[in-house]
Amino acid sequence: MKASMKICLAAVLSTSSWWSHSMVDAKSVFAHYMLSTLDPNTDHAKQDIDQAIAVGLDAFAVNVGAPGADFSKNTLRQLFDYARDKPFKLFLSFDFYAAGDIGAHQEFFNIWRNEAAYLTYGPQNLPVVSSFSGGSLGPDVWRNFKETNNVYLLPNLEGDADYYSNPTAFFQKWGNAIDGVFSWETAWPDASNTPVNVTSEKDVAVKNAADGAGKSYMMGLSSLQYKHCCGDSWYRSGETNLPERMTQILSLKPELTEVMTWNDAGESHYIGQCWPEGLTEEILQYGNSETYPHDGWQPLITSFINAFKNGEEASQMKPSGNSPIGALWYRGVMAPCDTGLRGSGAAVNSVNYAVVLPPTVQGARIQVSSGGQVLSNVPAHEGLNYNAVGGMVTGPQKLEILDQSSAVIASASSKVDVSNGPQGGFCNFNYYVAGLQNSLDWSDPLIRTIVPPYLSLVCLASAVLLLGVFPVRPIMEAVKELSEDTTESKDTERCKEAECEQETDNGLDGGFAAWSVVFGAWCCLFCAFGWVNASGNFQEYYETHQLRHYSSSSISWILSLEPSVLFATGLVVGKVFDNYGPRWLLITGTFLHVFGLMMTSISSEYYQFVLAQGICSPLGASFVFYAGLSCTATWFQERRALAFGIVASGSSLGGIVFPILLTRLLPTVGFGWSLRISGFVILALLIIANLMVRSRIKPVLRPFTINDYTDPFSEPTFVLLMLSVTCGFFAMFIPINYIVLEAVKNGIDADLSGYLLAIMNAGSLPGRILPGYYGDKLGRFNVMIAMCAFSALILLVMWLPGTLVAPRSAAVYVVTSLLYGFASGAFVGMVPALLGQISPDITKIGVRQGVLFTCISVATLTGSPIAGAILSQQHGSFWGLQVFAGVMMVACVLFLILARITLVGCALRVKV
Template sequence: MRVSIRICLAAMLPASSWWSGSMVEAKSVFAHYMLSTIDPNTDHAKQDIDQAIAVGLDAFAVNVGQPGQDFSKNTMQQLVDYARDKPFKLFLSFDFYATNDLAAHQAFFDLWKDEPAYLTYGPDNLPVVSTFSGGDLGPDVWRSFKETNNVYLLPNMEADADYYSNPTAFFQKWGDAIDGVFSWETAWPYESDVPVNVTSERDAAVKEAADGAGKAYMMGLSPLQYKDCCGSSWYRSGEVNLPERMTQILSLAPELTEVITWNDAGESHYIGQCWPEGLTEEILRYGNSETYPHSGWQPLITSFIAAFKAGEDASQMKPSGDAPIGALWYRGVMAPCDTSLPGSGAAVNSVNYAVVLPAGVTGASIQVSSGGQVLSKVPAHEGLNYNAVGGMVTGAQKLEVLDESGAVIAAADSKVDVADGPQDGFCNFNYYVAGLQRAPVICQSGRWLRAQPCTVDRANNVERTKSDPLSKSESYFAFALNRVVKYKTIPLAGVRSMTSHNRSALLMQPDMETVKEPSDDTTESKDPQGSEEAECRQATDSGLDGGFAAWAVVFGAWCCLFCAFGWVNASGIFQDYYQTHQLRDYSPSSISWILSLEPSVLFAAGLAVGKVFDNYGPRWLLITGTFLHVFGLMMTSISSEYYQFVLAQGICSPLGASFVFYAGLSCTATWFQERRALAFGIVASGSSLGGIVFPILLARLLPTVGFGWSLRISGFVVLALLIVANLMVRSRIKPVPRPFSFNDYTDPFLEPTFVLLMLSVTCGFFAMFIPINYIVLEAVKNGIDTDLSGYLLAILNAGSLPGRILPGYYGDKLGRFNVMISMCAFSALILLVMWLPGTLAAPRSAAVYVITSLLYGFASGAFVGMVPALLGQISPDITKIGVRQGVLFTCISVATLTGSPIAGAILSQQHGTFWGLQVFAGVMMVACVVFLILARITLVGFRLRVKV
């Protein structure tokens, strides 16, 4: 029985170089091709070459695993005969895993090296030889082979211990034995049982050493790697490995690229047809390109090749016409399914996509649905867009590209429903790939050719006609459109004569049929303006980003934050009150521990609360949180001892506040995507208004009704608002109970962007509460009128009210990371340039305190609203948003717990002068900005004019 062998696809040269012979130029793309799976008695090899030419590939790296077999010779003969008169080349890749015999490979090479279709390369126009493995043969063996056969040697040398660990030493050792190297393993992430993303760090190191040694470097481009046959099984992580790898290759710009692979069904990383004659039944149960096609990736690779040859980056990738291109892909079974499969723990239940939009497009968005439920809707930009959208459920999956009006421009629909368990006793981890298709009836309007049905003149019984089916080899080719007249049939003329370099704007799938409009007598509403815009519009009621239910949740969550974070924001008023009343025998630092416990418990409880939310939803969290928060305030009202304040105000009340805080934020995240930052800003404004109302309320009540009733009245206000929250707040996504997994809490720390965001906001929260807790105390000590000092917290929180909303609004438009960096930098500026020198000046001016409070409130206001929005933006699985928020805010709780006590200790050490704690706060905010910039760099590099 023939065994499936690895094949590689490599990026090719400009078409103009083909006619100068068989030599190719730099910036070429090759393709590893499985020779042993092709029956030479068929024309399948010829079909593969035609399809590869259509994709834009320039050559197959023909993987030879059994060079002595007749079928290998016969199939290779068919390939070279057919490629002889085509703009396409071939070269051999010796597979040393299948046949570890250099002499046998050399004999096979001798049969084809002089063929006109054989690829030559390099300054001396030598025939190319590549390998799969072979580095263990050593430099002397390969030097002899190279000199004897006069070849351009581009082997895979990863078996050499120095290849990745010390690439400079590797090239010094191999010297003139090779002309370049090909890295196979870097095409995927490290083997892991947790989700990890592919990186290009090892590629960069080897490429730098290769460049220094004057050698060529070839990177690998591949989707996934999954095998479950032939005595070995594994799954390599990386749900969006293909577009991530495209981005990395375009950034590093190596001399050569190889796509892995064209037709390796055994390892699932095929982009072409896997012909069944060479495959075992064991492979066909999962590596079947008829049931699990991957050809939907081909338009993306065509766009990548064009960008690679032009020296462009991923943001400059473009379709050949005016229509978007792309693909949807997903696993047909919910993970983990088969826990015995090595690496199965790395599988994520996500719906994955990559979409390339034309240059100049604005206002577009990408929407992903699973099981009939919208999971994600995000703004799209020109160039390459991609994501792994978590929360996939059983059933059908869908990808849609929408224009600025919400009309569908293009879509990809699944034909394989996701199952919740093994099918016929087998868990298939291969991807189903659906290419992005344009709807067949097009109305020209504005920037786009819209893919919406036009209004039909029912009186004339006009049919809406779809195009005739295209062959599989033409499935993603463009065809011409010809709009006749308004309210008339819109014929679509397929242009099959177009070359791969002259494609039109429309992508079609091969199984489109003719559809008639219903002939019933129902009345159809008509646009009174008769506009073409109205003809082409299709409502998209996704439930995201608007509607009564969504905004009701926003109002309920606003109530949650008014009572939770709003109360914490007002806690600074107790620093001065306790020092002159119940706790006057305790130091400022000791009192600060009570006030620091409030935000710390609020945040730290998220580690458990987030998991409860993900598993069971918000209902019990809201009910329990309402009771605990109100009960804690009532118990504080009768407290007199330090430990009582710690238990009631420092633990019980903020624990309840934590429950309602996370329930409100997490539910909001499920209802908004494109307008998420604005929604969070509105919700977070509740904390600002709470921070205004509670200090004023307490300032009025404490002198008149006393401490006890001041706390009780505050508790009744909290109770009333949280009853409203209990009625309003609900999650759009049905909770999915999952068993406890430690990986849920550790996986975020494997994401560099998450880690940097965590470090950033932790530094920010070290600083954030210091002005809140100490500006009133400092004003009083410096002789500012007591009545005015009591209102400084209210002024600060009044400033934070627009600071919650406006950054969210502009964050959705200009980029959330961009706006957050600006706001944090502004906060640092206020702390170091206004608060610090202003309060050192003599005499102290009340205006300094008022202006500092107002501006700092505005600048720092972005924290509560923007941090959850940033987290949602970088989170691959919205169904785990509760846990991820819990992990992030638990890390933050360390800062909120210790920040104010550290400031209090500095204050005591400096005998009541405040400049030391002000410097500490300012430096922490500067560190926040630095880490936030680094997080942005992990997303878009050093590009400044990018919305992120």
């Protein structure tokens, strides 16, 4: 292990060495980064750099407007410290508009120039320095700075009169004072009260002169410019400025490009997060990235970067995967609105979009709607497509990509409707940006590669198992057996498990009646636990939609409530089952589960999601969950683990189907109908469950007594089993809830990251059936110990070191998801079987399951928030929560071993 770690470390170091020298001739893309306060108690610096890496940027050009301020040093220290071990660099850009003293900038530069993450460039790998403004200083001042500090100098010198009017004379005058130049103002059209497009005419002239003088040229790429603070207010056209500028840069092919900007909220041209601790309330009124998100532009930037570095044109731009990427953007207020805004006359009431199509998408069309009416439906072509579609009206805005059959394959929808009047007392000309969301593409190579062989394997394994499980009998004999089963056990009032078996021996461990209950219970778990397994998909959706103003932690409590309510109600539900049987539990549970989902579909406030999705729906799910499990326990003894494994596979398949269903529905029919369609699917399956699920024994009406709930704790085996599964459930949901987030933050392809949860649930499908099958043959405790030990190994030996050594390796996440899904799949199927094995009275199985799962609910409620707290404490580093999950799983194994010892002592070769 140490040897392999050394090899990996050497590879990383060699990569770092390559990076530091690769900038000699490489085409590079930077982003202008406004240096302001970053709270050191947050992971904001880490998020900015990680997100920039994911976009494909090479470095931040850090705009220094206050070189002597403490916040400048504190923020830059956070950025350099985190970037040290990342494939990402930083360099300083002196802001002479904010601080005109080059001496102060030089002193500040010398603090950072030797940092490992400081960008070097050019034949001599010199530290890079750029600027905003500074042309008025003259060539002598800049020449002295360059010679004194030995830097690669790329200043913005538009203040020199010859820069645009006579660029050849400009370069003759500046000569060896600079290594290249950076143009800022050409990134937008000039301020105007009439609509005007951006042009590259000035860029062409300056670049040609720079090429003749042997100097580098850096062009600016930006979206819009809108400012409404600090005593000034103006607007420069931004309708299709971003894709137009991409087209110009790809055609002109400069050496360098700078995206303007990553986080300049004051001028509204940000593509990343604008952290509130560094902004004034005046700027946050219109430049808040939470309210006006612009990260929907990032996939376009990524596609542009790849084309730029490959020397391609806009028509050759490609998405990262095989699905379309792009964005829709629009102003939230109709023009004209504010005559006091300079340049407001250039604003057009248009729905703007840019879309990049892969070569695999043929015959597509782009459709734009406003206020529910179609404004445009035009053919799309490979590469970059963009337009500003006029005729926008108030209401919602929508962009759709249609295939040859007119089916929607991707779409982007407005989050805020367009209004006629000012919002918040002024006309905000900033843009709402909505990124394109893809429907599930079955032509994706990932799906074509993974799904068919895996489904074939599952079908083959299922066929083999079914041939061994179901006796080959004539259909009429099965019908006859069903008739016999339904007439037995009518007069039983109170029985132990052995007594019930004698009375209804034909129905135990097989027969049509028993297996029909298994199928009905399978439907219960598909709809109950399967839905809960898919609830992780809502975390990211809520953060960007209905609950985007709430923290991730607050949203996670809604999703943590689901499994907790599902398990915690067992104390009451179990007693109801023992006393009255499954019928009313199934009827009531079906109504509450479906009703909760329907109410979620129309929710918009936090408390509404808590009540509908966090309480009502899982409350109903818990009724059908316990009814299905408890009934199954009454029909099986020798084959109990296998029966529970088959039943539990319903939750795995639900965890596969529901995420895919939601992924396909959300961008096409919206949130509301996605939930309603899911609710109708659940309703259909639960109707089947209501018809098939029944208990083999007659319920025995007993009074509620505290002893029913305390007696299990007098049994050492039960207590140890309870401690074991509680520790296991502390760990179980952590990979489910966090592996997708970790993959996205480490730059794994978004399409692939979205499949990780489905891959994990796919792995758990055989993981819930096979351990049960072998548990009946080799001993349930024996198999459960082995599977839990395997889970611990996956967490501590694969997930933890894998993501530390190779955090950007997709294979680590895919293999971890698949194997952990298989290893942890035994939990849901085997735990009820283990409980049934140590339960002396089967007529109390409902209460005992309720007690056990109520204890588990503590872990399901707090496990993920604890992991989230660890993640926050470590400023976004995931290794702490991985260790926590692994240690909890190890504790699970130890308690299971102790429980086994209470049954058979230390004997190893005993079936337990």
